[in-house]
Amino acid sequence: MCGITGYCGPRPAAKVLLEGLKRLEYRGYDSAGICVAEEEGLRLIKREGKIRRLIEKVPTNIKGNTGIGHTRWATHGRVNDLNAHPHLDCSGNIALVHNGIIENYSGLKEKLESEGHVFLSETDSEVIVHLVEKFYQGSLEEAVKEALALLKGTYGIVCMHRDHPGLLIGARNGSPLVLGVGNGEMFLASDVTAIISYTKAVVYLEDGEVVTLTAAEYKTTDLSDREIEKKVEAVSWELEEIEKGGYSFFMEKEIFEQPEAIKRGVSGRIDLEQATAHLGGLNMSNRDLLNIERVRITAAGTSYYAGMVGAYLLESVARVPCTVELASELRYRNPIVERNTLHFAVSQSGETADTLYALRELQRKGATVLGICNVVGSSIARESDGGVYIHSGPEIAVASTKAFTSQITVFYLFAMLLGRMRHLSYEAGLELAHELQAIPTRVEQILAKQKSIKELAAKYAHYKNFLFLGRGINYPVAMEGALKLKEISYIHAEGYSAAEIKHGPIALINEETPSFFLVPDDGLKEKVISNMKEVKSRGGRILAVAVEGENSLNNIADDIIEIPKLKNGLFYPFLMVVPLQLFAYYCALDLGRDVDHPRNLAKSVTVE
Numbered sequence: 001m002c003g004i005t006g007y008c009g010p011r012p013a014a015k016v017l018l019e020g021l022k023r024l025e026y027r028g029y030d031s032a033g034i035c036v037a038e039e040e041g042l043r044l045i046k047r048e049g050k051i052r053r054l055i056e057k058v059p060t061n062i063k064g065n066t067g068i069g070h071t072r073w074a075t076h077g078r079v080n081d082l083n084a085h086p087h088l089d090c091s092g093n094i095a096l097v098h099n100g101i102i103e104n105y106s107g108l109k110e111k112l113e114s115e116g117h118v119f120l121s122e123t124d125s126e127v128i129v130h131l132v133e134k135f136y137q138g139s140l141e142e143a144v145k146e147a148l149a150l151l152k153g154t155y156g157i158v159c160m161h162r163d164h165p166g167l168l169i170g171a172r173n174g175s176p177l178v179l180g181v182g183n184g185e186m187f188l189a190s191d192v193t194a195i196i197s198y199t200k201a202v203v204y205l206e207d208g209e210v211v212t213l214t215a216a217e218y219k220t221t222d223l224s225d226r227e228i229e230k231k232v233e234a235v236s237w238e239l240e241e242i243e244k245g246g247y248s249f250f251m252e253k254e255i256f257e258q259p260e261a262i263k264r265g266v267s268g269r270i271d272l273e274q275a276t277a278h279l280g281g282l283n284m285s286n287r288d289l290l291n292i293e294r295v296r297i298t299a300a301g302t303s304y305y306a307g308m309v310g311a312y313l314l315e316s317v318a319r320v321p322c323t324v325e326l327a328s329e330l331r332y333r334n335p336i337v338e339r340n341t342l343h344f345a346v347s348q349s350g351e352t353a354d355t356l357y358a359l360r361e362l363q364r365k366g367a368t369v370l371g372i373c374n375v376v377g378s379s380i381a382r383e384s385d386g387g388v389y390i391h392s393g394p395e396i397a398v399a400s401t402k403a404f405t406s407q408i409t410v411f412y413l414f415a416m417l418l419g420r421m422r423h424l425s426y427e428a429g430l431e432l433a434h435e436l437q438a439i440p441t442r443v444e445q446i447l448a449k450q451k452s453i454k455e456l457a458a459k460y461a462h463y464k465n466f467l468f469l470g471r472g473i474n475y476p477v478a479m480e481g482a483l484k485l486k487e488i489s490y491i492h493a494e495g496y497s498a499a500e501i502k503h504g505p506i507a508l509i510n511e512e513t514p515s516f517f518l519v520p521d522d523g524l525k526e527k528v529i530s531n532m533k534e535v536k537s538r539g540g541r542i543l544a545v546a547v548e549g550e551n552s553l554n555n556i557a558d559d560i561i562e563i564p565k566l567k568n569g570l571f572y573p574f575l576m577v578v579p580l581q582l583f584a585y586y587c588a589l590d591l592g593r594d595v596d597h598p599r600n601l602a603k604s605v606t607v608e
């Protein structure tokens with residue numbers, strides 16, 4: 001999604017802006033630009049392509065200590081220099097960057113053109129800077145507020161004016177914007193990764209808020225000029241957490257961080273004395289929890305598959321009926337919200353528009369919605385009625401890996417908590433607690449197989465189509481494995497219930513379409529093996545993730561990745577997903593893909 005940076009202070013603005021944009025590259029983009037206030041006027045440099053191409057165009061003698069920057073992920077208008085941000089007004093005195101979608105931009109643009117404004121780009125964003133120009137009569141803040149009042153849609157913006165070189169105006173409505181409070185300098189950005197190398201003191205803007213800042217101070221108001229008191233918060237991350245730390249790609253780093261991330265997610269949340277879990281932040285009493293009669297989970301992408309695992313757990317461990325629905329579908333389905341139903345919105349970024357709007361629709365109907373997020377202070381985290389942070393640490397790669405295992409960790413904990421309030425015995429609760437605490441070590445054992453998985457990927461990376469097949473609690477893992485492969489290697493892959501392939505997909509089976517089966521030694525193992533035989537008998541190539549020593553597969557599967565045997569089959573999703581993450585990663589490497597920034601994708605999809 002688009003990235004925004006802004007700076008006001010003693011440093012050379014261009015350097016700060018470009019460094020910030022580099023830290024936001026992971027959000028996905030196709031063009032970039034900066035604008036700096038120099039004595040002679042605003043200096044605008046913007047270009048299609050990666051930031052390194054932009055840097056080539058930035059003159060070494062660029063001066064100016066106030067500026068704005070942007071990485072664009074195209075929604076309206078082609079990918080080219082003109083459509084890149086920042087955008088200027090007709091006079092060239094006002095510059096603005098925008099993240100979001102202005103839904104009523106075409107009417108506004110027609111009116112502005114009829115009043116003589118000349119547009120250079122095809123974007124919706126450019127209407128904002130011309131509106132500011134229209135309303136500007138000396139106060140940039142007032143002009144921005146008047147312009148924003150006419151907009152329908154979402155925005156995160158930063159605006160500057162050549163006549164106010166030490167001033168920036170930022171505002172948000174639906175697209176994130178965070179203020180970094182420095183010592184004699186101020187920063188604005190789409191998220192903290194662009195700020196924390198300078199300051200960890202941040203202020204998260206809420207929808208409808210405007211921040212007016214100079215190097216020395218800032219003021220937050222709403223669009224009607226009412227002052228808003230905002231808390232300065234401390235970012236808990238360290239800078240190195242958003243560096244690659246010696247790995248080739250953030251995705252590789254984050255796959256290998258999973259044992260630590262799962263440990264962090266469990267830490268302080270298991271009560272061995274009561275054989276249950278403690279989850280702060282739910283904002284629900286035990287009585288509230290006891291009154292829960294059903295759960296509904298909503299999310300997108302990988303988070304949706306984590307929610308599917310969560311649903312199996314809640315029904316199996318806590319015996320609470322649970323459904324999972326795609327946020328983009330739920331939002332427009334006029335959902336039925338019943339009493340005593342607990343809703344979860346699952347989102348790593350906490351900014352996914354589909355999930356955020358589904359949350360708002362559910363709350364509009366009176367639902368209690370808990371957020372399961374990774375990014376502290378994100379929109380979903382702040383707007384939900386409570387929730388649980390997954391504490392996986394910043395996930396920079398577009399392909400979500402450690403967030404998935406950290407999200408399901410939270411569902412294991414929540415299932416224990418609810419289960420032990422109902423029928424789950426002390427012994428059963430204790431067994432779950434011990435199994436969960438042992439998972440990081442088990443995951444490490446699988447990560448140690450990276451070399452053999454890399455060799456397997458090299459053997460299969462040339463195939464054009466894959467099926468990923470699992471049953472029960474591992475069916476969502478098959479879906480996730482297919483998503484991983486397709487989104488970073490661009491190989492077509494479909495996840496399916498292993499049983500379901502005989503109802504159609506088996507027509508796809510031939511030598512050129514390998515099938516990846518998940519074969520845990522749980523109650524469904526024999527069923528999965530018979531599905532494998534159906535594929536084998538039709539000449540399909542078979543890869544399998546199976547428990548160590550599962551010799552019955554030797555004459556069926558062409559290749560097997562072995563995982564440790566578990567006492568409780570409910571925990572296999574942790575162990576099944578890691579080989580699929582590594583397989584996808586190494587296939588993508590083999591094919592020379594830009595693993596951390598796959599084409600067409602963004603880390604956080606903040607548009608519908």
Ligand code: AGP
Nearest residue numbers: 301302303347348349352399400
């Ligand atoms: C997963 O690898 C993708 N990046 C994508 O499906 C992602 O999971 C989805 O966009 C949801 O993102 P969120 O968890 O930040 O809401």
